Amino acid sequence: MSEPSHRLPQDALRRVLAVARKLGASDHLDEILGVIIDAMRDLLRADRATVFEYDKAANQLFTTVAHGLSGGDASACIRIPATAGIAGQCAQSRAIINVPDAYADARFNQAVDRSTGYRTRSILTIPLEVVGGDLIGVAQVLNKDGGPFDGADEEIAGALAAQAAVAIRRARLLEDRLMREKLERDIELARRMQQQTFPTSVPRIPGYDIAGFSEPADQTGGDAFDLVGFVRRGQDLIVVEPNEPATGAMMFLADATGHGLGPALSVTQARSMLRMGLRVGVGVRSIAEHMNRQLCDDLPAGRFITAWIGLLDQGSHTLLSFSAGQAPLLHHRARDDEIVSVPAQTMPFGIMPDLDADVAPPLALEPGDAFIVLSDGFYEAARPSGEQFGEQRVYDLVRASRGLSASELLANIRAACREFTGPIEAADDQTAIIVKRLEWPGR
Structure with a gap:
């Protein structure tokens, strides 16, 4: 040179x-x-x-x-x-x-x-x-x-x-900037679409109080929940419009591995399958079976969804519960102030095509009882030291909130979790469903 x-x-x-x-x-x-x-x-x-x-x-x-x-x-x-x-x-x-x-x-x-x-x-x-x-x-x-x-x-x-x-x-x-801006627009659109699938109101069931909530850790979350009111006509469940009186509710909480756009699509798909099954009159066990098989086909290797399906019946004051890897489920019995931790019945959806468990016998809900379903984003919320919020703090909050509405109990859990973690951003999505049978039906 x-x-x-x-x-x-x-x-x-x-x-x-x-x-x-x-x-x-x-x-x-x-x-x-x-x-x-x-x-x-x-x-x-x-x-x-x-x-x-x-x-x-x-x-x-x-x-x-x-x-x-x-x-x-x-x-x-x-x-x-x-x-x-x-x-x-x-x-x-x-x-x-x-x-x-x-x-x-x-x-x-x-x-x-x-x-x-x-x-x-x-x-x-x-x-x-x-x-x-x-x-x-x-x-x-x-x-x-x-x-x-x-x-x-x-x-x-x-x-x-x-x-x-x-x-x-x-x-x-x-x-790079244009690509980031396009990605941000796409994610924002996905976030709005996901939020639109969440219920905007809770079923109106005399004698019961229901609360639901979901907050993603990212713009789109890997959690989902649904609350659908219905009335019985013989053996059929007829879905009612939001804010119309109902005699029961189908409830759903799902948590996909990870959080972000991919898991958000997975749980939204699962929620859609649940709605379709309810509208065509399929039972909880059959809905879970079909949902699991479809997710086994659709989810990438190593991905799965924990899910809980609950069927509340006002007439019998019972809750039919099916959990695929979603645990613990908490039943607060008001009569003796005892909290029973209900385990999952089978493994999460999307792992094995055949479910190895049946729907558990209906759970009787007495006046003042509460049933609490929280995603692991609450239990695993951590301080900088690594200490987690854990189950015991939830137990204490449930007992201390006896007599409060489902929404008030949920607000107390959220506030306590935020106070526990301090300014740290949530590492996982947080989703909850709480069902309470009122002690005074006219309340």
């Missing part, structure tokens, strides 16, 4: 400045790359030029825009290790490499010429760096007209490379 003089002839300087203006006029990466390879080829009086962008995460150089390469064909993208060949050595050394005779240089991969029918003679390879030393890529120019590249060519190429690196960095940052 010739010793640089750091001064460009006036004609070359004007041409470099003209290229810089063209680069500054576009924010689209493909257009910028096209301007760069055309400028490198034309100003250096060469046959072809290529820009290899640097993928830092993969430590690779890749190109989708080059003379002789179809830019419209995604499969034409060429990727090489950032240490391979002449381009790789340029990326490592951050220095211009001038090869007057490609076939006399052991670093040159002759197989590329054999596969394309092209004959490479001379090569000029230039690192693309920005201020601070970050590598953006490598430019490579092939076959100067009339002989090998000289020191003046290196000066021009270096000046072009400085402008090219800045333009590529700017376009990348803009693309």
Whole structure:
């Protein structure tokens, strides 16, 4: 490589400045790359030029825009290790490499010429760096007209490379910002859609008080809940409109592994299956069975959903409960102020296609009794020390809130959990359903 003089002839300087203006006029990466390879080829009086962008995460150089390469064909993208060949050595050394005779240089991969029918003679390879030393890529120019590249060519190429690196960095940052903004819009839309699936009111069942709540740790959560009022007509359950009197309720709480967009889609799907099963008159056991089989087919490996389905019947004052991995379920018996922890009956949905448990016998709810279902986002809420909120604190709150409404009990649990964790952001979604049989039916 010739010793640089750091001064460009006036004609070359004007041409470099003209290229810089063209680069500054576009924010689209493909257009910028096209301007760069055309400028490198034309100003250096060469046959072809290529820009290899640097993928830092993969430590690779890749190109989708080059003379002789179809830019419209995604499969034409060429990727090489950032240490391979002449381009790789340029990326490592951050220095211009001038090869007057490609076939006399052991670093040159002759197989590329054999596969394309092209004959490479001379090569000029230039690192693309920005201020601070970050590598953006490598430019490579092939076959100067009339002989090998000289020191003046290196000066021009270096000046072009400085402008090219800045333009590529700017376009990348803009693309990243636009992509983030689009992702944020998509996530916000998903959040609104998920929130719209949550009930806006609770079933109106004489003698009962029901409360439900869900708060995601991210914009979209991996928890879901549903509260559906119904009336019985013989053996059929007829869904009633929100705020209309009901004689019973189907309740659902689900918690998918993880939180975010993927789990949110999974639990929303499960909630939709529950609603469909209720509307066509399918029993709790059958709903759970079909839901589990479908989730086994749909969920990625290693993913599952814990879920609880409850069927409250005002006429018999019973709660039919089915839990797939959702535990503990708490039954507060007002008569003796005892809290019974009800275990899950089977494993979570989405693991094995065959459920290994039946619906438990209906649970009798006496006046003042409460049934509390909380996702693990409450129990596992932690202080900076790692200490978790735990079950015992919930037990104490339930006993201390005896005589309060379901909504008041829920508010007390939420407030105590927030006070316990302090300013730390919740690490998991928090969802709850509380059912209370009133001690005084007229209340």
